[in-house]
Amino acid sequence: MSKLLVSPSPHIHSKDSTRSLMLDVVIALIPAVICSVVFYGWQELLVLGVSVASCVLLEWAITKYMLKQPSTIADLSAVITGILLALNVPYTTPWWVVFIGAVVAIGVAKMTFGGIGQNIWNPALVGRVFLLVSFPTYMTTWSKPQGLFGLDAVSGPTPLGAIQEGLMQGSTVQELTSAYDYKDLLFANLGGSAGEVCALTLLAGFVYLCCRKVIKPWITLSIFATVALTSLIFWGIDPSRFTDPLFNLLTGGLILGACFMATDYVTSPMSLWGGVVFGVGIGFLTMMIRYFGSYPEGVSFAILIMNSVVPLLNMWFKQKKFGRK
Amino acid sequence: MSKHTFAIGGVHPHDNKISRECALEQLPLAPTVYISVAQHIGAPSVPCVAVGDKVKVGQVIAQPGGFVGAFIHSSVSGTVKSIAPRADLAGRASTHIEIAVEGDEWAEGIDTSDTLVTTIPEDPKAIIEKIRLGGVVGLGGATFPTHVKLSPPPGSKCERVIINGCECEPYLTSDFRTLLEKGEQVVVGAALLKKAMGDVPCTIAIEENKPEAIAHIREVIAKLGYEGIDVMVMKMMYPQGGEKQLIDAVMHRQVGSGALPISVGAVVQNVATALAVYDAVQKGKPIVDNSVTVTGECFPKQANLVVRVGTPLQYIIDYLGGVPESAAKIISGGPMMGRAVANLQAATVKGTGALLFLTEKQTRRAPETGCIRCGKCADACPMGLEPFLLNKLSKAADWDACEANAAQDCIECGCCLYSCPAHIPLLDNIRVGKGSVLSAIRARAAAAKAAAEAAKAAEAAKN
Numbered sequence: 096m097s098k099l100l101v102s103p104s105p106h107i108h109s110k111d112s113t114r115s116l117m118l119d120v121v122i123a124l125i126p127a128v129i130c131s132v133v134f135y136g137w138q139e140l141l142v143l144g145v146s147v148a149s150c151v152l153l154e155w156a157i158t159k160y161m162l163k164q165p166s167t168i169a170d171l172s173a174v175i176t177g178i179l180l181a182l183n184v185p186y187t188t189p190w191w192v193v194f195i196g197a198v199v200a201i202g203v204a205k206m207t208f209g210g211i212g213q214n215i216w217n218p219a220l221v222g223r224v225f226l227l228v229s230f231p232t233y234m235t236t237w238s239k240p241q242g243l244f245g246l247d248a249v250s251g252p253t254p255l256g257a258i259q260e261g262l263m264q265g266s267t268v269q270e271l272t273s274a275y276d277y278k279d280l281l282f283a284n285l286g287g288s289a290g291e292v293c294a295l296t297l298l299a300g301f302v303y304l305c306c307r308k309v310i311k312p313w314i315t316l317s318i319f320a321t322v323a324l325t326s327l328i329f330w331g332i333d334p335s336r337f338t339d340p341l342f343n344l345l346t347g348g349l350i351l352g353a354c355f356m357a358t359d360y361v362t363s364p365m366s367l368w369g370g371v372v373f374g375v376g377i378g379f380l381t382m383m384i385r386y387f388g389s390y391p392e393g394v395s396f397a398i399l400i401m402n403s404v405v406p407l408l409n410m411w412f413k414q415k416k417f418g419r420k
Numbered sequence: 421m422s423k424h425t426f427a428i429g430g431v432h433p434h435d436n437k438i439s440r441e442c443a444l445e446q447l448p449l450a451p452t453v454y455i456s457v458a459q460h461i462g463a464p465s466v467p468c469v470a471v472g473d474k475v476k477v478g479q480v481i482a483q484p485g486g487f488v489g490a491f492i493h494s495s496v497s498g499t500v501k502s503i504a505p506r507a508d509l510a511g512r513a514s515t516h517i518e519i520a521v522e523g524d525e526w527a528e529g530i531d532t533s534d535t536l537v538t539t540i541p542e543d544p545k546a547i548i549e550k551i552r553l554g555g556v557v558g559l560g561g562a563t564f565p566t567h568v569k570l571s572p573p574p575g576s577k578c579e580r581v582i583i584n585g586c587e588c589e590p591y592l593t594s595d596f597r598t599l600l601e602k603g604e605q606v607v608v609g610a611a612l613l614k615k616a617m618g619d620v621p622c623t624i625a626i627e628e629n630k631p632e633a634i635a636h637i638r639e640v641i642a643k644l645g646y647e648g649i650d651v652m653v654m655k656m657m658y659p660q661g662g663e664k665q666l667i668d669a670v671m672h673r674q675v676g677s678g679a680l681p682i683s684v685g686a687v688v689q690n691v692a693t694a695l696a697v698y699d700a701v702q703k704g705k706p707i708v709d710n711s712v713t714v715t716g717e718c719f720p721k722q723a724n725l726v727v728r729v730g731t732p733l734q735y736i737i738d739y740l741g742g743v744p745e746s747a748a749k750i751i752s753g754g755p756m757m758g759r760a761v762a763n764l765q766a767a768t769v770k771g772t773g774a775l776l777f778l779t780e781k782q783t784r785r786a787p788e789t790g791c792i793r794c795g796k797c798a799d800a801c802p803m804g805l806e807p808f809l810l811n812k813l814s815k816a817a818d819w820d821a822c823e824a825n826a827a828q829d830c831i832e833c834g835c836c837l838y839s840c841p842a843h844i845p846l847l848d849n850i851r852v853g854k855g856s857v858l859s860a861i862r863a864r865a866a867a868a869k870a871a872a873e874a875a876k877a878a879e880a881a882k883n
């Protein structure tokens with residue numbers, strides 16, 4: 096002992112750090128990453144690599160050369176943005192489109208707001224939506240997965256896209272959904288963005304995060320419940336026009352969005368009830384966009400819209416203070 | 421078995437009670453003790469001995485300096501060497517009475533035998549007076565004079581006495597050992613407090629990580645046959661030993677902002693205080709010693725020592741083998757709320773409950789990074805506050821907003837800083853805000869009082 100440290104209490108700290116929490120999210124995403132590479136092959140690996148590398152490098156460069164601040168890449172949040180962006184685009188997306196997505200996600204949605212903790216919208220989603228609007232062809236042509244060593248990929252629309260198109264041509268939902276086996280949806284056998292096709296691995300990651308107490312389940316569960324309930328009502332009214340609850344839960348990136356994007360700390364409310372309202376809002380908006388909007392799936396838009404009201408939710412739903420009315 | 425806890429927040433630090441098997445052990449007398457006259461909340465006591473006086477153990481050496489004040493007794497027998505300012509453990513100077521130890525002769529009227537006295541005096545006033553004469557203060561950390569707490573203001577009524585045996589801070593084990601080894605005395609102390617408050621029910625609250633103590637105290641209560649004293653098993657949760665949290669856990673009542681426990685009918689005393697009450701009332705023995713846990717992973721010899729008040733810390737540490745090489749911080753108290761020791765020459769006070777040694781790795785704070793709005797601080801806050809917000813407001817010196825967001829309610833438990841993954845020194849900053857809000861509130865109260873008095877004077881002048 097040379098000199099005693101003298102600093103105010105508390106003198107110990109929980110083991111949590113921003114980095115350890117983010118590392119847990121990365122770990123939770125690994126099964127889905129592996130699953131998507133297995134089902135989509137090397138092209139998916141390229142998308143993931145480009146996305147993660149550009150997110151991390153961009154954040155590093157922006158902090159170093161533009162903001163002239165200590166680098167924040169060690170907190171791993173850029174890695175997560177990279178993975179989520181990659182899982183949100185089709186594996187056929189050209190590398191330069193992915194790169195543009197990363198520029199928008201990190202450069203615009205995250206760093207212009209002041210970096211981690213300051214952004215209003217989920218960076219990966221902003222990147223994704225930007226690409227969806229700017230490069231609709233790349234973003235909406237999905238190929239039926241052929242596996243790691245698969246040969247001729249059959250391209251086609253996603254289930255939700257196919258149904259919207261089919262409905263416009265006068266088919267009924269029953270005819271259209273009969274083409275899908277829900278087991279395929281759960282086990283990743285259908286078209287979609289990479290992250291949309293591995294429902295079980297995503298759910299496993301979600302359970303991991305809840306067990307590690309990184310996130311609380313309320314937001315995700317209220318999204319699921321609202322989507323299920325809303326579609327149950329509409330489907331109950333007219334099953335020929337509206338898709339059924341299970342179909343809606345399993346398609347269109349709902350699981351990815353609900354488990355990993357809507358639960359992002361920075362862009363979601365802090366309190367339990369704030370989170371529930373946030374989740375219900377996302378679920379409801381998703382279903383409205385899916386049933387009545389012009390985009391076949393609505394999770395991304397729904398989350399971004401609800402991101403904008405988070406400051407209000409944080410103000411309205413506060414923990415009751417001890418011993419006060 | 422249903423377990424109780426408080427309603428809001430709380431954290432689960434690892435309890436690290438590594439000294440739990442160490443039986444209470446009497447520390448040999450130090451050659452010299454230094455007894456502070458400011459070791460309780462309230463006015464410092466006024467010395468009533470002079471340099472050169474011979475004193476005995478238990479003899480009064482300082483008188484209360486006001487209603488909220490306490491007697492201070494000599495913890496040793498010997499000669500008063502000096503009455504002079506001396507640095508306390510934070511390095512701040514206050515008056516200490518230095519006594520050179522000679523033998524161990526006790527003052528008249530103190531029963532030093534081990535015989536358990538179980539008859540409870542009939543008159544509550546007499547009990548409280550003996551507590552006052554014994555210099556008893558709250559030994560759970562706040563060191564508030566006990567007799568004051570037991571004299572509720574007119575109009576308020578005590579409905580339950582709670583004996584705090586939670587010891588929810590990690591590492592601390594002195595209350596646990598006291599419950600195990602001096603359980604009879606603690607239970608009699610509880611019965612005395614119960615009687616003093618008008619025979620209200622009494623609950624001894626013990627956390628579930630001390631099953632031996634729970635079983636033992638239940639046995640003792642049955643054996644001694646007191647009515648209306650029960651043991652409540654509490655879930656492990658920090659800061660359950662906080663007065664407001666414990667009342668919430670036991671009685672499901674929340675003490676309002678700025679209010680006293682008695683406003684919801686509760687009086688809380690901790691285990692060590694109950695023991696001191698027993699000693700003072702049944703044995704005529706004032707507080708001259710208290711138990712101190714000496715512990716830490718890097719400390720070679722764990723111990724629960726009974727230490728005379730005023731013993732220099734260095735003496736205690738040397739008795740156990742000196743400060744280990746790897747210790748970077750020494751804490752008086754627990755790791756969540758204790759105070760870092762700056763000065764090993766400082767002497768123990770009545771409220772010294774532990775000396776904890778932490779290594780650099782255990783205690784060094786990581787560099788602060790940006791808030792990620794995870795809400796973990798708000799989830800952890802047992803007062804339902806928003807530490808991330810108070811942190812910002814305090815840094816911006818916006819005291820009005822601090823007050824509107826209840827910075828003054830902060831109990832400085834440290835849960836927020838403990839939980840923050842961005843390592844933001846939340847509590848450090850909130851303390852500043854809380855301090856400013858409290859002084860603003862005090863200034864307002866003083867101004868209101870002055871205005872009322874001026875109005876009264878004007879009224880009187882008119883007539």
Ligand code: SF4
Pocket residue numbers: 800801802803804805807829830831832833834835836837847850
């Ligand atoms: S130190 Fe204050 S603000 Fe922080 S958790 Fe405890 S009561 Fe809440």
Ligand code: SF4
Pocket residue numbers: 790791792793794795796797798807808839840841842843844846
């Ligand atoms: S715990 Fe720290 S990072 Fe999380 S909201 Fe509170 S201040 Fe921000």
